[in-house]
Amino acid sequence: MAIMDIFSDVQQFLSEPKKLFIGGEWVEPSSGEYFPVENPATGQNFAQVSMAVEADVDRAVAAARNAQEGAWAKVQPAERSRLMIRLAELIEADAENLGQIISLENGKPYTNAYKGEVVITANIIRYFAGWPSKIEGSTIPVSPRGGEPMLNYTLREPVGVCALIVPWNFPLSMCAWKLGPVLATGCTAVLKPAEQTPLVALRLAELIQKAGIPAGVVNVLTGFGDRAGAPLSAHDDVDKIAFTGSTGVGRMIAKAAAGNMKKVSLELGGKSPNIILPDADIVRAAKGSADGIFYNQGQVCTAASRLYVHESVLDQTLEELRKHAAAHLVGPGLDPANTMGPLVSREQHGIVKGYVDRALNEGAELICGGKAPAHLEGGYFMEPTVFLDRQEQACIAREEIFGPVVTVMSWSDVDELVHRANNTPFGLAAGVWTNNLKQAHTIAAKLKAGSVWINCWNVVDPASPFGGYKQSGWGREMGKNVIDAYTETKSVFVDLS
Structure with a gap:
C-alpha cells in the first residue's frame, strides 16, 4: 500500500500541541487541558489540541466584540474584498497541506479533500469577496399621515458577533460557508470546529492571520460541545449563531439561543x-x-x-x-x-x-x-x-x-x-x-x-441558496439569500419640512 509521505510543512504543523486562536494571538486554554486527534484510518492519535472551556468562550467573544466595534468597523468594503481575495489565494497556495490535514483527521481520500474541499473553499471565499461593495439599502417612497415631506431610506448593517459551529464531514469548506458571509458583511466570528476535525480550522486561522485580517475578527476555539459549544450558543454577547450538524443538536442550539433572542440559522439532517x-x-x-x-x-x-x-x-x-x-x-x-x-x-x-x-x-x-x-x-x-x-x-x-x-x-x-x-x-x-x-x-x-437535482446529484454553487424544509433546518446558506442572515436592516426617516 503506497501511503503518501506526510509533507514537511504538515509535520511541522503537527509537531506541537495546538493552542487556541483568540484576538489574533495563539493562547493556552484556560483549562490547561489538551485532547488527542485520532486518525480514523489507523485508530491512532497523531496530534494534540486545546480543550476550550467557558472562560475561553468569554475571551473569544470579547475579542470578537472589540474587533466588531473597533478596527474591523473602520475597514472599507473594498478593503474587505481585498483581504478576502488574499485569503483565497493563500488557501490555494497551501492546498496540498490543507488536503493532507483533512485526510489525516477526517479520513477521506486525499484527492477528495484537495478537490472537494480546498479548491471549493477558495472558490467560496472568492465568491463572497465580491459582496462587500454590493450590500446596500434603498430609498422608499413613503406616505406620512400628515402629508409633510419625508425621506425614508434603509441601511444594511452587520448583525455583529457570530458563533459558527461546523461539522466534521466537510471540516474546511463548512468553515468557508459561514466565514464567507461573516467577512463580506463586516461581522466578526468565534468559530468552533468539530472535536473530531479541529486541525484544518487551526491551519485556516494561520492563513487568516497571514492574510492581514484584523485581530479578533475570526477566533477559533477547539473543544467539545458541552464545554465550549454550549456556552458559545447561549452567550449573551453573541448576536447570531450558525450551525451545521444533526437535527438533535440543532434543537438544543435553538433553545440556547432564546436567552438573548440571537439570530439562528441551522443546516441539519436529511434522508433524501x-x-x-x-x-x-x-x-x-x-x-x-x-x-x-x-x-x-x-x-x-x-x-x-x-x-x-x-x-x-x-x-x-x-x-x-x-x-x-x-x-x-x-x-x-x-x-x-x-x-x-x-x-x-x-x-x-x-x-x-x-x-x-x-x-x-x-x-x-x-x-x-x-x-x-x-x-x-x-x-x-x-x-x-x-x-x-x-x-x-x-x-x-x-x-x-x-x-x-x-x-x-x-x-x-x-x-x-x-x-x-x-x-x-x-x-x-x-x-x-x-x-x-x-x-x-x-x-x-x-x-x-430545499434542493432538487434533475439528472445530477450534490450540485452546489456559492451563488445558489442551500438549506432545508421541515426539520432539515432554518434559513439558507450561500448566494444572496445568506447576506440577510448576517445583516440587520435599519429604516431611517428624515423630516424635510
Whole structure:
C-alpha cells in the first residue's frame, strides 16, 4: 500500500500541541487541558489540541466584540474584498497541506479533500469577496399621515458577533460557508470546529492571520460541545449563531439561543429521496446514485440514501449499483489508489454497523457490502452497502445513517411515489432521473426539499441558496439569500419640512 509521505510543512504543523486562536494571538486554554486527534484510518492519535472551556468562550467573544466595534468597523468594503481575495489565494497556495490535514483527521481520500474541499473553499471565499461593495439599502417612497415631506431610506448593517459551529464531514469548506458571509458583511466570528476535525480550522486561522485580517475578527476555539459549544450558543454577547450538524443538536442550539433572542440559522439532517423513472438513462442514473451515497463515505447531509426505482428497471439498477460498489477501493485516504476512506470515528462506525445489523433483522435484503473489508485492520472502514427494501419497512429507509448505505425501494404509481418521498420529517434534498422534461419539472415542484437535482446529484454553487424544509433546518446558506442572515436592516426617516 503506497501511503503518501506526510509533507514537511504538515509535520511541522503537527509537531506541537495546538493552542487556541483568540484576538489574533495563539493562547493556552484556560483549562490547561489538551485532547488527542485520532486518525480514523489507523485508530491512532497523531496530534494534540486545546480543550476550550467557558472562560475561553468569554475571551473569544470579547475579542470578537472589540474587533466588531473597533478596527474591523473602520475597514472599507473594498478593503474587505481585498483581504478576502488574499485569503483565497493563500488557501490555494497551501492546498496540498490543507488536503493532507483533512485526510489525516477526517479520513477521506486525499484527492477528495484537495478537490472537494480546498479548491471549493477558495472558490467560496472568492465568491463572497465580491459582496462587500454590493450590500446596500434603498430609498422608499413613503406616505406620512400628515402629508409633510419625508425621506425614508434603509441601511444594511452587520448583525455583529457570530458563533459558527461546523461539522466534521466537510471540516474546511463548512468553515468557508459561514466565514464567507461573516467577512463580506463586516461581522466578526468565534468559530468552533468539530472535536473530531479541529486541525484544518487551526491551519485556516494561520492563513487568516497571514492574510492581514484584523485581530479578533475570526477566533477559533477547539473543544467539545458541552464545554465550549454550549456556552458559545447561549452567550449573551453573541448576536447570531450558525450551525451545521444533526437535527438533535440543532434543537438544543435553538433553545440556547432564546436567552438573548440571537439570530439562528441551522443546516441539519436529511434522508433524501432519489427517484429513477423508467425512461431514465439507467447506466447514468445508477452511476449518479452511487456517487450520491458513497461519496465522502456517505457522511453527507444530502446523501442519496433513499433510492426509489421503478419496478420495471429495478433489476438493472441493482446490477449497476453492485458494479459501482465493487469498483470502490476502500482504505486509508493517504493511499492515492483508494476511492473511499474510513468513517470518521469508532463511534460513527458503530452507529453505521448498528443500522446494518438492525436492517438485516428487520428483513431488508442485503445486495452487497455491510461489513468492513477483510484486508483492513485498525481503522473504521465500511464497504459500500446496498439494501433492497421494496416497501421501506426497515429503519434504514427512514432514519439518517450518515454512512455508505443506500436503501433501494420499488414503485409503480407516480402519485404514491411522491407521497412516499415526502413522508419524512426531513426536507434537505431530492433528485429525479428521467428523460421526460415535463415529468421532471412536475415531480420537482411536488417534492418538499430545499434542493432538487434533475439528472445530477450534490450540485452546489456559492451563488445558489442551500438549506432545508421541515426539520432539515432554518434559513439558507450561500448566494444572496445568506447576506440577510448576517445583516440587520435599519429604516431611517428624515423630516424635510
